[in-house]
Amino acid sequence: MSFLERVDQSIRRSVVWRSLFRQPYPNDERSRAYAVMNNVFLHIHPVRVRQHAVKFAYTFCLGGLSFFLFLVLTVTGVYLMFFYVPSATQAYSNILSIQSEVAFGLLTRNIHRWAAHLMVFFVFLHMMRVFYHGAYKPPREFNWVVGVVLLFVTLMLSFTGYLLPWDQIAYWAITIGTNMGGYAPLLNTPTKLILLGGLEVGQNTLLRFYVLHIMFFPLVAAIFLAVHFWRIRKDGGISGPL
C-alpha cells in the first residue's frame, strides 16, 4: 500500500469523515441509492430515473442549466452587493470602482451580466423544449403554469437589474420600459407612479428596482423553483419518452 493510499484510508476511516458521510463511496447499487437519498442537495432527485430522461438530446439540460445560472447569479450578485450602494449619486462610481479596484470585481460583474442574459435565453429555450415535447399535458398542466410564472420572474429579475449600473443604457432602457406601463388601461398613472416612485426615473426608482432585484424577485423565484421541482417528482418524473 502506497503512502497516498494510506493517507486516503486514514481520512476515510477518521471520525470526522464518517460523521460527514454515512455510507462508503457509492460503488454498488445500494450505496448509490443511499448517496442520493441521504444527501440534502442530491435528494431533489429520485434514486432511479427513467432511461430516456438522462439522454442529453431529450432535455438539452436546459432547465437544469437555467437553475445553475440562477445559482451563479446568486453567488456573483451577493459579492457585488458588498460594493454597491443604490444611490443615484454613488451607484455609477461604485460600478467604476468595482471594475477597477475590487478584487475580481470586473470578472464578477461580467459573469453576472452574461449569466443574466444567458438565463433569460435558456428559460425561453427550456419553455420551447417543453412545448415541443407536449410535456405540459396532464398531469403536468399546473407545472407549466408555474413555469410561465418563473419566466415572468426571470424577465423581471433581468429587467430590474438592468437599471442598477445607472449609466445611459440603463437609464433610457428603463425609461422606455416603464413608459409602456404608463399606457395600462385605467391604471396608467398609478402603475407608472408605483413603478418609478415618481414622475421619471430617479433615486426612488433605483431603490425600488434594487430591492426588487436583490430581495423580492429572488425570493419569489426560489419559492416557485421549489414548487416547480417538487411537482416534477409528484407528476411522475419528466415527461416522455416520445
Place this chain on the structure above:
Amino acid sequence: MTDVKTPPEPRTVVPVDPARRTEIDKQRVPMSARPYRLLALVKQDAVVRVQKEPDDTVMTWPHLLSIEFLAGALMSIFLLMMGLFVNAPLEALANSNVTPAVAKAPWYFLGLQELLSYFHPTVAGVMVPTFVLVGAALIPYVDRGNLAATRPSQRKTAVVLFSMFCALGLIVTFVGIFFRGPGYAFVIPYLNTDGLHFSL
C-alpha cells in the same frame, strides 16, 4: 370363490444412472414417500400475479449526476471565458438631459418595442405582453384535443401555431436589434451607420 386382495407390489424407484443425474433428479422424491397430498386445484387466473413493468430506469448516481456535473462544468468554463474576455457594457453616467441617439429596451423586450412602432402603446406595451403571458399559462387548458399525443406529428396544429408565434417573436426582435438606428428609424446594419445600434 373369494377375491383375494393381493397386496400391491411395492413400488420400486428405478435408480438413475449417477452419471446422468440432473438437477431435477436430485430433487426427485420417491412417490412412495408421499410427502404431499393434493388439496385443491387453483385456476391460473386466481393467482395474484404482481404486474411488473419492464424496468427502463437507471441509477441517478452516476448516470444523471455525471451529466449534470458535466453540463455545469462546461457552463462554468464558458462563463469564465466570457467574463475574462468580454466586458459588460457600461456607458456614461445616466443623464436625463441627454437623450441618446437611440434608446433600446433589453433584447427580450425589443420585440415589444418594435411593436410600439406599429401599434398604439396600450396595445403593444400592455395588452400584447399580458395576452402572451396569460395565453401561455392557459395552453395546457386549451390544448385538450388528444391528451395522449406527445409526438409533434400527432399534434400538428399546436406545433405549427406555436412555431409561428416563436418565429414572429424572433422576427420582431431581430428587426429591433439589427434594423433600427438613430431615432429608432429603419436602417440597414453597417450601411451608412456606425455599426450596430445595440448593446447587451
